[in-house]
Amino acid sequence: MTLSLDYATLSDVGRVRRNNEDSAYAGPHLLLLADGMGGAAAGEVASAAAVQVIRRLDTAEISGEDMIEALAGAVHRANERLSELVEEDPEREGMGSTVTALMFDGKRLGLAHLGDSRAYRLRDGQLYQLSHDHTFVQSLVDEGRISQEEAFTHPHRNLILRVLDGRPDSDPDLEMLDVQAGDRLMLCSDGLPDYVSDEVIAASMASGTPDSVVVDLITHALEAGSNDNVTVLVADVVETEPASGVQPQLVGAAAELAQGSTGRGEPTVVVRTSGGDGHGGGGHGGGLDPEELRYAPRPPKRFAWLRRIAVLLVVLGLIGGGGWFAYSWTQKQYYVGTDGDYVAIFKGIEADLPGLSLSKVYERQTLQVDKLPTYSREQVEANIQADNLPGARSIVAELQHTAAECAAKPTTTPKPSTPVPSSKPPVSKPPVSTPPVSKPPVSSPPASTAPTGTASPSTPVDPDDCDGVR
Template sequence: MAFEGSSVAISHTGKVRSNNQDSGYSGSNLFVVADGMGGHAGGDVASGLAVHRLKELDHPFPTPSDAEHALQEAIGETATQLIDTVAERPELAGMGTTVSALAMVEDYAVIAHIGDSRIYLYRDGALTQITADHTFVQRLVDSGRITPEEARYHPRRSVLMRVLGDMDPDPDVDTFIMPTQPGDRWLLCSDGLCGVVDDAHTEKALGQGFAPGRTADLLLKQALDAGAPDNVTIVIVDVGGNHPLFSGTPTIVGSASNPQGIEVPAARPGRTSWLHPGRQAANEPTHFEPAVEFLEELIEEDRRRGRRRRVWWFVGFALILMAIATALLGAYTWTQTRYFVGADDDTVVIFRGIQQDIGPIALSSVYDDTGILLADLPTYQRMAVEDTISARSVADANAIVANLRPTTGGTP
């Protein structure tokens, strides 16, 4: 049974890259996003090959299980095709692509996924990420080492741990089947969108009820406004809905849409990749597939980074404490240059410090007990002394005491 709904596919080079290594496909039953990697030409070829092989599955399937098996088989054949292509064109060594594919079979969505492109489901006002990123930072999130928010800005956020490439003829692809229903809105996208537009803004855009084309344009604008450092590919699929049904004419976008077919551009001068020194590197390669031993090194590097963060946090905290202690010591030292005249039991005393205390900590001490009895002072002077009389210096304090003595009848 043919899928009933509406869809759109768009792709944009972004504001930084000079070429588009993404590919996207929107058909009658099949929808795909592929994000190529591997240099100026390699990424274009890898994502284009993947889309052109998978689009052969754009037809009704008897059962969801048949579609799932077909997707697994097609992706495996694409891996073999990538390996054969590199054998013929060694300069493309190291190329690969993510694949996020969605096949609609009756009331079910059949999903195949490898890499860090994503599939989301917007249902009943809530956005849910359906696929899991096959990235180094996602492993850190899954193990509790970092939070999802920290993953967005982690220096290794673009390192892919699983990818459809030219080194593994039997890729480990996630496949599963989910029920779908009228009103569901599916979003397939490369990390050029989800890497710069957070889920909250994506959910808001999908929830405005616009047709798929207008919604995709709105999401693309948000990615471009955020700088769009990578290619951006978006496929939106509405199940049923109020918008006109698509005509069934497939739409191919990105590098796979090249009218001359999958064309390998001439290599440009540039630096070479340390993984594959014989080929030209991309403008700024954002991800690659490391070997298992390199993964362990990345994990150990992350541990070292965590230890350094803790050390710097401790050093920073210690410096703050030292600054506070220095300020307190300076303040206390200043108080010990102040004097005032007050009462201690029944005599007039010169105190060093200030009248205020900080809790149980006294900021003054007896400097000189003058021996002048409070009882010998007139009432107004006794009250002034009991309330304390501030002095600018010890000489000023002695002068205040001297003015008190004649009134007591004592010896000057």
């Protein structure tokens, strides 16, 4: 048994809205509806772009479970297209569109759904909703907090939680559905079910042709006071081959783009509009357009890479700030060391990082290292830390004093050989030679009166260390 679709679609701007943000497409293998949102002209752009991308599936020869993969890929490509449009014009930030699509291979249906547009099936007089609303109110119903009847009149029934908006988390619901001859399928934007009950919808779908049903349903919505665009697509599943020459139908915001694409590889379509009964855009609504509030509960998620870069910059800033603080601290430290053959005051600390020196010569002294006694020279060569610059200069002053003491020592200290000749004359007079023998210790005090010659403030100089002075 060969099954095919007999379809019709129609879109009306409504009694209040001045522009139509809905788009719909009906073809032999694809039924598609998108309801744009975002204010200004962005909603029209979003729905039209989504339909223009996804409707290309109608020409593809895909069947069975492959339809699910094809629908998912098409929705993601449409999502990427919306992202590109926002990057081209930042004023479109915040725009989005619902997507409800049924793909038909003659035996089964593949469903892709995102948002609050709806897909219905009427079988044996029973109306069944195929899609699941991604709205705040529906989440309350799912949790058992309100009834379905209360949801119908809830003041926040338009708040949508998931939508096609160019963000990476816009994944649709996907499902395979059975189909049989006699089924009547219907897709609609929220302008119909928000104002018309399921009982009225079922009664309208129970009889008539697809053409008459779409008109009847839109009329019910407008008479019920719908202040939104209303778009309806109805398709009958029949046991006959598609009639020769049947053309796809395109309505709403996408129709203008379709008219400009003839001859550039896009399928030929029949553009349909509402029947000119005075409903289209002539009214002026007061107050805030409810479409402007549909994204209200959603935090901004676009350009996550920008937020990651911002976080990275903050982290790098903290690291850089800490590094600069540490470097600044090192440049306030001083120590005394050697610069070649001379004593020098260094600024910084005795440590180096790859590509960065943490110390440099601040003041090179005229004091030569080899003029210092052994102990002081070893201290300077190992570096003497100072609390600050005055402390470093004080250390240098003491080193200079020590060097001066050692330089003066040879002229003030008796030579060890002088007592030997002086001891020879009194050999024949033992009693007389005794006093001179005890005199050498008396001549040593001048050499021991130089405790100020130190290599550091806390270390006294051993007089014997001056022997290491070169």
